Each structure stands twice: as structure tokens, then as C-alpha cells.
Amino acid sequence: QCCAFLNLSPLDRTLFLVMPKEPIIELSEAGDSGESLLGHVMIVDEKCVAHLGPTNGLQMVVGEGPEGGQSVCCIHLPVLGVCQLGWPPG
Secondary structure (H helix, E strand, O other): OEEEEEOOOOOOOEEEEEEEOOOOOOHHHOOHHHHHHHHHHHHHHHHHHHHHOOOOOOEEOOOOOHHHOOOOOOOOEEEEOOOOOOOOOO
């Protein structure tokens, strides 16, 4: 249902990515039919973290649209190395 791969040449703190094999362009178009697939992607992400990732915390980020930081034209779930994001953002 999804693919997971390491970020071999990270430009930021992204450790690896998990994305559905069936492309979902934006969360807003996923609807009810995408609910179980997106949940599965999160579970696979967590399994990858347990096997490969940091042990002291992580962040999973989804951006939608250019203003939301979406840089790839399909939903994917990057796992970021540990760092604190400020709140409120920006």
C-alpha cells in the first residue's frame, strides 16, 4: 500500500519518507476513501522509526499546497530528525 525509503541526500533534517503507492495529491481530495490508506502510511512510518529512526522523539509533517510547504505533488510523510519547531509557526 505504500513505499518507504531513506533520504540519501537530505537538504534538511528529513531522515526518510513514506508515501502511498496510490497517489493522493492533497489531503483535501483524499476523502473517506483515503482515510485507511493515510492511517496505514502513519503506521508504516512509525514502524520505520522503530527500526531506523531516532529514539528520543520525531516529527511527521504533511504540507498541503504551496503556502503549506508542499514541495512534491503528492502526499508523503517525511520523518524529520529531532528539532523543536516554534509555536506559533512562522
